[in-house]
Amino acid sequence: MRRRPKIKDIAEELGVSPATVSRALSDSGLVAEPTLTRIREAAQRLDYRPNVSARRLRTRRSMAVLLVVRDVGNPFYLEVLKGMEATARDAGYSVLMGNTEDDPEREIEYFDMLRDGHADGMILMTGKLPPAIDPAQALPVVVALEMIENSAFPHVQIDNEAAAAEAVSHLIELGHRRIAHISGPVPEIMSVRRRAGYHRALAQAGIGVPPDYVQRGDYLLNSGRDCCDRLMALTEPPTAIFAANDEMAFGVIHQLHRLGLAVPGDVSVVGFDDIYLSEAFYPPLTTISQPRWEIGRQAMKLLSAMMSGEAKDRTPIILPTELKLRETTAPPKRAASARVQANGISGRRTVPSDNAIKE
Amino acid sequence: MRRRPKIKDIAEELGVSPATVSRALSDSGLVAEPTLTRIREAAQRLDYRPNVSARRLRTRRSMAVLLVVRDVGNPFYLEVLKGMEATARDAGYSVLMGNTEDDPEREIEYFDMLRDGHADGMILMTGKLPPAIDPAQALPVVVALEMIENSAFPHVQIDNEAAAAEAVSHLIELGHRRIAHISGPVPEIMSVRRRAGYHRALAQAGIGVPPDYVQRGDYLLNSGRDCCDRLMALTEPPTAIFAANDEMAFGVIHQLHRLGLAVPGDVSVVGFDDIYLSEAFYPPLTTISQPRWEIGRQAMKLLSAMMSGEAKDRTPIILPTELKLRETTAPPKRAASARVQANGISGRRTVPSDNAIKE
DNA sequence: TTGAAAGCGTTACCAG
C-alpha cells in the first residue's frame, strides 16, 4: 500500500524536474518529445492524479461553478440545471448546488462561497438580491430564469409578459371573453410580468377584467385549487383560466373535476412552464413552454465567457417560448349562461355592463 | 481597492503570529481571552475570509460531498437530493452534483473526483459499478435508492420486493385476478425486485400469471403507453395493472383514456414511487410512496459518519414504504355496481366520459 | 527545452 504519487515522485523517478513534469502533464506544449512521452507514461504507470486543492491554491481558480436555485425540490429547474451541467462539464467545470429556500441569509452565503473561491462563477435562479449584496458588483454572476432589477449581472430569460399575452390571446381567439387569471405571488417580478401579459392581451382585445378575475396564488398546487374555488363561485364565473404556472393549473383542473366541471368542455385552462410530465396529465395541459435546456446552456456559456475574462455584454438574452396547444383548451360552451344560473351562488345576477363585454 | 486580507495581515496588524490567528478563527479553544476577541474583531473589520483552497490543501479535506445520480433530469431524485442537501449543509459540507447518464465512463470520473479530493465522500444513486471500480474498496461511499451487489458500500434503501408485493396484494384484495405488470428494464436489480414482489404476491394468492402479463418497460412515459397497448390487446386483458414506477403508470392511464377505458372503472392502475404531483394527476394515482427525504437524510448521516472515520456498519438500512391509496384502484368491473352504491356521495372516482376532448 | 526556486494561504508541529 503506497502513498499517492505526486509530481515530485514522477520527477525523481525520471530524473527530471517537477516543473517539467507539470508542464508535460498540462499539455503546455513546452516539453520536447522524448521527455514528454516518458513523463506521460510514468504518470500513467504510477496512476498519478493531480491534487486539486494544490492546483487550485496555486492557480487561484476552482474550475467549479455554483448553481443557486430557490428550491432544489422544484422540478421546474430540472431541465435548466441539466443544460447547465452538460455545458459546464464540457467546459471542464464541476457543478456545486445551492439552495436558498428563499432565505436571504442563505443567498448571502452563496455569494460568500463565490468570494471564498469555492467556485469561479455563479448562476443565480432566484428572484431578488439580499440588501447586503451590492447589485452593481462586477462579479462573475449570471441570472437565469428570473430577473434581478438594477443589477449589473447579465440575464438569460424569456419574455414572460409576451408569453403570457400569447397564452391569453389563444383563449380569446377560441372565443372566450370571461377569462380569469391566477397569478403568482405578486409583487414578485416574474408574477407581475405574467399578469401584465394577461392584462395586455385582454386590453388589446377590448375585453374588460372584473377585479375578482385576478386571483393571487403562490405557484403551488393548493393555491390553484383554492383560487379555482373562488373563481367558480363568482356570479359570473370564467369560461377560461390562465394560471401563472403549470402546477397551479393542475390544481385548477383537479378542482374543476371535483366541482363536476369538464375540462375543456366547461372551462378551458392554460398553464405556464410546460413542466415535466405536464404532457402526461389528463387532459394534457395546454401551456407555455420555455426552452429550459437552452436557457441553461446559454447561461452557462455566458458565465464561461465571463470567467475567462471575456467581455460581457450587459443586454439580456431573451429566448423564445412556445405555446403548446394540447387538450385543456376549447371554444367556450354556448349555453354558458344556463350553467351559470344552475351554478347560482348568489341570487343577484347583475351583469357589470362596463366589464366583460366586448365593445 | 485593497487586496484580500489573509491571516498574515491580521497577524501583522495585531502583532501576533499567524498561528494564533488561525487558532482563534477556528474556535480551537486554544487562544486566551484578550487576544481571542481582538483577533475576531480584526477579522471582522478587515472582512477577512479564509481561502478554501489553502485550507483544503493543508487539512486534506474538501468538506464537500458528491451526489451522483443517473439522470439529474429525473424528478424522482428531487426529494432525496433535498434531504441530502439539508443534512450535508447542517454538517458543514457543500454539495457537488454528478450526473452519469448511465455512462460507466462518467461514473468512473466521479470516482476519480473523489480520489482527487474534489469531495470527501460520495453518495451513489446509480444501479451498478463500472468494472474498473473495485467494489471491495473501503471508500467513503454510500449507495442510496439503488443496490450495488457485492459491494462493500453501505446501502440505504427500501424493500422493493415487499413494497411491490404490497401494491399487488392491494389489487388482489379488491378482487382482481387478472393483474398485469409493467416492469422496469430488467435485469437491472431494482426492476427485478419489483417484479419479484409482483410474482410473490400473486403466487401467495394462488393466482397464475400468463406470460404476456409481464411487459418490460424502461421507466419512461412512452413505454407505459406501449405496454398498455400490448396488454389491452390480449384476448384476456387485465383488469388491473401494476406499473414499476409512476411515470409508466401515467403512460398507462393516459393510454387507457385514449382507448376509451375508465380508470379505475374499467382498469385499476397502481404505480410506484409517488413522484411529485402524482397526487395532482387525475385521477390521483394509487402508488407506493418512498420516504425519499428520509432516505436522503439517512444516507448523508451515514456518509458523514464514514467521513469522520467512525465505524461503518455494513448492514443495509431499510426504510419503510407506504401504499398510498388514492383513486386509480377499485374492485374489478363485475363488482363495480356494488361499489358505486357503497361509495355514495363521493362518486367522483370515475373519469368523466368527456371524450369530446379528442376532436 | 529544461531546472531551480519562490510562492499560493493555511494549518500543525514543536518549542518555549
Place this chain on the structure above:
DNA sequence: CTGGTAACGCTTTCAA
C-alpha cells in the same frame, strides 16, 4: 497559551 516554521502539492516566473 503563543510563536516560529515547516509543510500541503502544485504552477510559474526567471535563468540557464
